[in-house]
Amino acid sequence: MQFATYRLCMTICALTLAPVGASLQAHSPGLPAASHANLEREFDSSIDRDEMRRWLRQMSSEPNQVGSPHDKANAEWELAQFRKFGWDAHIETFDVLYPTPIEAGVEILSAPTYRFTLQEPPIAGDTSATASQPALPAYLAYQGDGDVTAPVVYVNHGLQEDYAWLQRSGISVEGRIVLARYGGGFRGLILRLAQDHGAVGCLIYSDPAEDGYAVESVYPGGPARPSQGIQRGTVLDITRWVGDPLKPDGSATGKRLTLSESPVIMKIPALPVSYEDAQVLLKTFSGPVVPKQWRGALPLTYRAGPSQVPVHLRVKSAWGTKTLYDVVAMIRGSSQPDEWVLRGNHRDAWVFGAEDPLSGQVVLLEEAKAIGRLARGGWHPRRTLVYLSWDGEEAGLMGSTEWASAHAAELKQKAVMYVNSDNNDRGFLSAGGSPDLEHLLNEVANDVTDPETQVSVGQRLRAKMEVDGAAKGVSQEAKANATLAIDARHDFPIQALGSGSDFSAYLEHLGVPALNVEFGEEGGGSRGVYHSRYDTFEHYDRFGDPGFAYSAVLAKFVGRVILRTADADLPPQRATNFAEAVRRYLGAAKQLEADQHSASATQARMLASNAFRLAADSNLQSGNPPVAPAMPPIDFTALDDAVNRLEVSAKSYDATFTKRAASLDAVARARLRHLMLTIDETLAPTQGLPGRPWFKNLIYAPGRYTGYETKTLPGITEAIEEQSSADAAAYVHFTAEALNAYRERLEEAIALLKAH
């Protein structure tokens, strides 16, 4: 009751009052509103679900891994399509280190011995049965090759806290093979931690609790992972740099490492395995029963091990180079040709890749077709559009990173934003990116209708954030998101971006603002074929997005982002959204520090009272956790000051912009655009993050110990986690300086706006 009244009031107020803070503006700045609505309707009318379905069927009909004939054929076919659509298109190639499997085996050495399958059997009627080219077998690209025989230890998700429990339980992985299950952090982290702890090999399996029968019926009966499904993937340390593992500075002309020198290539052999095979192995385990949260859904007692019998693991790869084929298509801007709006999606897959990545790729192509038609109809974007079909993403964001390196100088000058997508499914909007583009995304989200509920995808997402935030035991972040999403005056928050798709080089290395947009999360176990031979057209057509309704939604969504940005002759940023986001990140960093102090004090007290040993089951080994001394308090003053000042300037910029931008003349608009075009680059100064200088952005990075998950204010946050006072002090300083530089640019823009 209360809320309905409140919302009614807000609707009325919104009509009468000027927007405050991050409130919604009527329409994107610098855009001819009425005619643009017609343009977008025309764009929408070109979106053809059946066409995307046909393209997906064709593009996913054969294996598409880097180096496969069909991946190259898809590039050539796309090139022809772009040209047919009226784009100026070409293919750029890059040669990168890319290991290919030659031999692999996993065997339990008992009588009788048991040999792991390492390939999914074909399923009748499925592309897995109809394709003519061989599927890549079980493989983890950039593992270390080797031939080892050792007992196996179960390490849960293979994260730091898992090793802490093993250590307390007196179980070492040294000289042993680890068996980890997917579902914690990035798989490369599993391997890195395993080798850091002295393991000689690594197996990673897909537990049915994660994406198998526990979640839904298994394919082909349902969407979830069948017992023989295998999750392939890269294990490159993508938290140090991405792209060619032999080029640490990311440049085509910089230093080249040898294979053994590269710290991002793993040193021990590793393979992904199915849960059918893992179950046989886990049944041979002795040792203590694992903690409750380590249990999967296999019908057995999960024990840490070691396994009763040794396992023989061998992997051999050909460590040659492969050629990547990036398709680059452009439409030159009519009035601002040196301002580029970039849009990309990768094309390479582990096997057929119907969902990952081709479900996003056919949408990109459909957008390009619709834009081509608009252009043929006489429309010319003010800014230049660059559409990009990337190769080599699965190996470690290779195609997008190589291209970013090759064109770095030009991109730093010209890129307005990079818009990424990847796999796309039925469900909810999931949007992440630079917070100064949050408002743009909100506007678009309010204008695109969800086909299942007939409300806007923005409204549906707000409902989801509201319901998620009200659930029991959710994170502080989910609660904070709900609070923001409920407030109709406020833009709903978009996610901070970590890693895992092609935006990385743009956002984190070059400092170009980036967005990542996808739909999904409905249909239960539809991700159950992720990186397996069963990620096929038939699976996607039944479970991923039946009827391709959300392919159309993604096309309309990204299309609007692109068209509006392309046509506006004013900058797209909203500075208050950025300032508010940074305020939240700073709060989270301080909370992390406080929590760590408190945890450290609690641990010291419990060690002193011998509580850990006394509270443990005496029949089990359970040593004390290591002493965790608290680091001295961090002096946040410089950052507090920077955030306070940023907030003031951001509000001033947005207010001044709202008041005065419309009356700027063409010259002033160009100057304003020029100032704001590169404002996000101030957040990515040259020094980079501690120990990983390739990552320049001081606001976001993939976590060193989480991988996919974003760290905000990463220099500071990880310094707290790793108890490095020196790094904390240094990155409080660097981050404050970056924010000050951003703010100074805002002040220049304010001065410009006020002068006209």
Added chain:
Amino acid sequence: MQFATYRLCMTICALTLAPVGASLQAHSPGLPAASHANLEREFDSSIDRDEMRRWLRQMSSEPNQVGSPHDKANAEWELAQFRKFGWDAHIETFDVLYPTPIEAGVEILSAPTYRFTLQEPPIAGDTSATASQPALPAYLAYQGDGDVTAPVVYVNHGLQEDYAWLQRSGISVEGRIVLARYGGGFRGLILRLAQDHGAVGCLIYSDPAEDGYAVESVYPGGPARPSQGIQRGTVLDITRWVGDPLKPDGSATGKRLTLSESPVIMKIPALPVSYEDAQVLLKTFSGPVVPKQWRGALPLTYRAGPSQVPVHLRVKSAWGTKTLYDVVAMIRGSSQPDEWVLRGNHRDAWVFGAEDPLSGQVVLLEEAKAIGRLARGGWHPRRTLVYLSWDGEEAGLMGSTEWASAHAAELKQKAVMYVNSDNNDRGFLSAGGSPDLEHLLNEVANDVTDPETQVSVGQRLRAKMEVDGAAKGVSQEAKANATLAIDARHDFPIQALGSGSDFSAYLEHLGVPALNVEFGEEGGGSRGVYHSRYDTFEHYDRFGDPGFAYSAVLAKFVGRVILRTADADLPPQRATNFAEAVRRYLGAAKQLEADQHSASATQARMLASNAFRLAADSNLQSGNPPVAPAMPPIDFTALDDAVNRLEVSAKSYDATFTKRAASLDAVARARLRHLMLTIDETLAPTQGLPGRPWFKNLIYAPGRYTGYETKTLPGITEAIEEQSSADAAAYVHFTAEALNAYRERLEEAIALLKAH
């Protein structure tokens, strides 16, 4: 570091400063300290682990359900033992309604049909194979009998929130059989809610996630529940009254109901089943996939159902009476014969009952032996000791409740306290009861050594509370307990008692202070044979308490409680512990009210914004939850005042007692004892709880919708949960009055102490 220094300081301070608040006193009041330490050592020297092991083997050699020859034989053997030990012993019998299974069947009606087992197969070498008498088959006592055929719906734990999800998912149980898994609330609640929702039958199974292979290797390989294990039990509504289901007021002479009139007897047929059988049934289910927290550990996709095929369920019982045999043994007090110290443990079991209850019963007998020896050696307790071996506990606390009813008037005059135990295993102290006895329990806990760690069982428990409270995501209560336990000046908190063992009639109906003491929680899945045919001597000897070390610990612990209370000529209570506990309970009630207001507002807001429907997967049915209007704020003033005044009086009583009790003469001591003997009865005035007047205690009761779990300040707490403003107001008043009466008694005692 910090903590060690602090504790050292406390030790020194404790030697020099008078104790404050709930701090530790040197020794129980009114007890000749030095000679009593010798007495306790002598008591300890009689405790014989091998003897208890022999007794357990013998007592659990045949089935021991009510009415079985061996249960009666055990009573007669115990009677002889007590007499041999020098006790004045007799058997009291009670005839109660007690249904016995005649026929039962569960069958899946498909081709081919599948028939459930309903009995565990014997295991070679185990008592299940060597006993000569038949084991009681799968049975839920006081289910409703019937013969029904219907599809089955999976209802998770069968609690209120589970039905809320089913309702939102558009799944009704009306006219259907429900399948619930153990592990939520009391099994009688599962059945009550099932029939309240219109189900025609009920099956309850033991999911391996709860106590099967997910937890540990299964018996006989390990302690956990094998695939054919079945948990028998009562489904009487023990939250309305306990004891004979035809006697609602608990008295031998009061009103008698007919079978169909009794609201505590269930109306629909029900059976417990094994997970081997449940798995066959669950595999036939269609319908939506259940929420994550509903998943068990069976290797299948848990769906809500209904089952694809109907199930035929039939149960037929003989609804006759059975005779209960309570063994009552007494040693008359030398100087205070009309002050009784009661000690009980039940003897009846579902099958052999080695762990539940005979592990506790042999300890009780061992204590009686040791006390008998002390008496033969010339020691005579000041107060009267009453040792009690109960029958019929499993059916619904029958033996203890009937005896309490038969002797109610005498007990209300004479009972100092009732000390209960039940099953006992290796591990940590678990102590619950009246908070004014908390300090006594703490004293004893500090004096008994844990055999695994060689620290006191109290210190080990404090360590466990500390570690549990520091774990992620624990309850507020666990955190609060940890805070109390860490403070060495403060007694560690004991649990509030709900139901589930024989203290209920004493504490909750008569208002006699009660304690429940047991050890356990080590050994992982040692409870995996709970109420099954495999709860045998062999299982207990291997997994429950190998070497019977904790049988000896329990004997020494309870022995000290009994001996100290028996010999003190001053009251055992510490009033500040009670006042502090009530303060916490009041805080929890207010928090509950605040949480409910907040949840109600959130729900109203989400209903108004249609968030539930928008956030749901559109392919699944998902209706809105019902509107939950917030009740008007409760006026807690009367209770706040009562608790404030209670605190003042409690502190004053304890301080005055410490200062002056030692100098009281015999007459004054007797008068003080008389005042304090019945002080806890002030908390159990005549009106009883809303809708269940048998439960008189206004501080504790079993929850109407949790069963075993205690509700503190139950009249108020449940009024909040059930949104009854009238009950809330009434029970704020009644509870305040009860606390005022307790306080007035304290003030009388203070006046008495000050006068001497």
